[in-house]
Amino acid sequence: MHLPNVQLHEANTLEDAADLMDRFGPHAEFLAGGTDLLVDLKTSRSAADHLISIAGIDQARGISQGASGLTIGSLVTIAELNEADLHGPWAAIQDATCVMAAPAIRNMATAGGNLASAVPCADLPPILMALGASVDLWSPSGVRTIPVADFFTGPRSTVREHNEVLLSINVPKSGPRSGAAYVRFALREGNAIAVAAAAAFVQLNDSGQIDNAAVAIGAVAPTPLLVRDAAKLLAGESPSEDLWAEAAEATMKAAEPISDIRASAEFRRELTGVLTARALRLATERVEDATS
């Protein structure tokens, strides 16, 4: 199996990337890790005459953590992200990175690519949504910041304009008594694709009630989805199995699953509920673990 004819261009700066994209326009794609794009090209799922490698753009590298939050360069590989020493609830990002594909893929695949490809079952988006993350999109006219929750517009489609480079992912700092978790269901243990997934973030007040919470689901709708109804019903309540069940009801209602070779829509919806409760339970346990 061979790649179709393509021209390969290397962009070492954001400006180069934008210039090249202007020149080759709709028949060009940015190439980062390539683990999705090359498969899509080989299997004719997508077509491109020009690949613009952005691997040399230094601004899109590196992970930084500080008072203002966590910044993940879009070219940070999944392996780098998985091995980083992430603080507090941010560590829940590694619930996702440690189950994605397999190590050789994780060594090449990038965090930005996992968002930009916009595959409905991608693992990073739900946890990033739950953590309130946003992405910076660079274009010659400036940088615009889009919440991850608003980034996706459909399967394999996002608000990113063709000449915009996804520069970084920014995760805000959360309060002291907070925890997060990502859980997913897949049909095998290794090198698997999520059939359903849920991410949760909870922040507790001093009396143990939920100050604010967020729940996002993956692989059960045309895009990863932040379930705002779930967040609403959690706020102000005390953690309990009944509460998790109510939140699960909300995510099951929000899910718009399809039936495919991996599961029926009905089963995906059922899993959404189970995983929502598990994610909330685990996120809450982590608050308690961190503060005990």
Added chain:
Amino acid sequence: MTIARTFTINCQKHSAAIEPHDTLLDVLRDKIQLTGTKRGCDVGDCGACTVLLDGVPVNACLTLAGTVGSREITTIEGLARNGTLTPLQQSFVEEGGIQCGFCTPGMTLAATALIEQDANPSDDDIKEALSGNMCRCTGYSGIMRSVKRCGNYNADGTCAKQDHQDGNVPEKAPENDTVGVSIPRVDAVDKVTGRAQYTADLFLPNMAYGKLLGSPIAHGLVKRIDTSKAEALPGVLAVLTGKDVTDTKHGVSPARYDEDVLAKEKVRHVGDPVAAVAAIDERTAEQAVSLIEVEYEELPAVLDPMSAIAEGAPLVNDRFERNINTHVEQVFGDIETGFAESDLIREEVFTGNHIYQCPMEPHASISTWDPDGTLVLYTSTQVPHYVQYMMAHVLNIPLGRIRVIRPTVGGGFGGKAATSPLEINSALLSQKIGRPVKMVYTREEMFQYGRGRHKQHMRFKLGVTRDGKIKAFKSEIHLDGGAYSSFGVATAYYAGSMIPTLYHLPAYQYDGYRVMTNKPACGAMRGHGVPQPRFAFECLLGMVADELGIDPVEIRERNAMDPETITVNDLDIGSCEYRATLREVKERSNWTEKYGKLPPGKGIGIGCGGFVSGAGYCIYRGQVQLSHEKGREPFQKKSIFPHANAVVKITEDGTAAVLMIGAAEIGQGSDTVLVQMCAESLGIPASRIRMRSGDSDISPIDLGAYSSRITLMGGHAVSRAGQAVVDSMRPFAASLLDCSEDEVEARNAKMFVRDHPDRCVAWEEVARQYFNANGPLVGTGCYRPPDGLGGDYKGATVGTSPAYSFGSAVCEVSVDLETGKVKIDKFTDYHDCGRAINPKTVHGQVEGAVIMGASETIMEDVMFDEQGKLLNPNLHGYLMMTIKDAPDIFSGIVDSYEPRGPFGAKEIGEGSTLPVLGAVAHAIANATGVWITDLPITPEKIRRALRAKEAAKAETPALTVN
């Protein structure tokens, strides 16, 4: 736009002219010809192409060559230095980490990267690091052992070997390396260094590349083909369509040859070959294929046997009324009385799944014609002789004009047991253009070619007495055959014939229908036709045991087969230690403490099975001869020619032996066990024997690697050839030792006087004496199955064998009751394989069979849409277990000796699959309280059954209240 690039590979600079679309895999294999890096799927699913970039594992198939830059590339060829294996490579060789070897380079590199980071990785770390490297042979057990042992290397390079915590008993250091000793595989070093060459790794001078165009629809008439655009593409050398090729049909079962070389009028499944192209490179051939325009008149497709068999359903092939390709009707004993005398009769419906062998190496063939008109065919096959026979049939040339070379084969499991379109079309294209032609399947084309396990729809009825004794059994099976006959006639018979080998069945009725559908043809896969009926039977027996309140192990013991028994369907059971396998698994798994005593979500189950040690009859009738020259021959109840044949030639200085036998090493280890048996009979160490099993010009016929026949049949041939050599040497030894000829014994590279080992002479000295006097020292040996095997009813040949294997397996699982997810925790398996020639290879076969069988029980299924298109022809949609899914396996061998086998040996490769499916299903039922009778047992099916059970409980409150 071609660019010159320099790559640093294994500390050496390599310059290559690359194209922007070249992946690193394309460059390594096709431009630099470092072919140790394998192409298994091309989309990052299998890990066979794993290389290290600056020490970090990546998939070479997803790395654009143009983006590699100055990073250091390490391939498998770069690990060993100055001919010395790394400790990890040595571990893979010695711990059974290698079988077919196709995954080995990627696996070894991924493990190397891990060990470099952490010299003592945990089991979980190892599993994580190797989770992207698929292996279809080893069950990952040998791989775990290899990496774990290597993790314990001392700083000075010596090895502090870890205990075998998995329970597989370590063996004493071998005193010799012949029969009964676990020597490393004879091909292991080649495989762990990238030296082993698979068919796709070969590059012949002036070679062209071929590609097939497959049908995009499941059923239709070919109305028009326009090849003009393809022919006009620069670089295209030839295009063939149905009108250019012979009308002779081919297949497997001689009475049912029904496959065209290229579609003549009709296409019958998605992927059915319609045209073939040869071009200067594979890329051009791929492009040319896409330029061929075919107009089809689409016909309604039949996709399941139950609707295909209905009156008036569209016919896949006009030859077969109601699409019935084979109908089996067999009754043994008095079935009505049997059921009448039963205290309990239970009838259940079971459904199997479409399983594909998925060998890691894709099929590949290279054809070239010698100037004298001899076809030389390099091919990835399990059955070089049957390929030779079928090529002769299709090409209408004598078998003597066809030389089949079998390079290293990366797994088969039955998927490479028939003559493939690649073999035939590469030969025709090569003939046309006068150049060698290489053809390799993509992973998707492999699925479209098919030949996987038949999906079987089974209705089983079992009658037993109150104490669990089987009185009667009735089986009705519809096998989903796909579009061609292939092995299917035999499959349909096997589905019935093997059931009575395990238990005494006083009365047995089998109705089998192999029905054609518009899907890729099904064929013979590991356990040929038997695993699904065996799964169903074992489940049914478990249900009956529960209903009667008899322990599931106990009910098996009460009905277990005994040695020296003729079964109800006239199969001749010789040695049989089935009861011993039951006893051992029961004890080792702590069955009695666990069964019925585990918490919800935890389960334990048992399954049993066994298989033939080689089919009793050849697939075709008559002698070795071109089929066109002879009419349909009457069946004779004996083998017309020997099925396994060997020649041993001793080198002129007597220090080495060359063993020649056409038995196909496909990863199962046959080269190794044959070398050991030959060495035993010669009386020299196995290390002095060089195996030549891959070339029909060198090695005499062996029928191949199917029906688990090589150890028994090939083993007899090689040991008889060795014995013939020793017999030739006797007069010379007797004269040197001053004894009589019949007092001469050969062992440990010496010839000595019986009972006087000190009166000895070097083996090679006797061989030299022989050569000085007589010239070449050669011995030949052959084996034919006993005459008269089988009964006198239709289909009585299928299931006959000189010997039968037996085995039992206990499976332990954890089920997540909320999601239905199954984790298989542990397997305990005991097998009666006769005497184990090489225990480590036996364990390797069992471990591989357990994972393959468990994987097909819970996750594997080839899926089709309503138009007959494959939905998951790849290794991310078609799920096979990864190393993270693999349970711990204990493999044990019970004491057994088969008088009809060489050195007491029987089979292991297929019989070891058979207990697995039933054991997994039983364990899941035990954990969940619901039997799933429809394979694969997916989480969704488990959840559905649990919901149904909860609903039923809710509807009948009276039962729970009281």
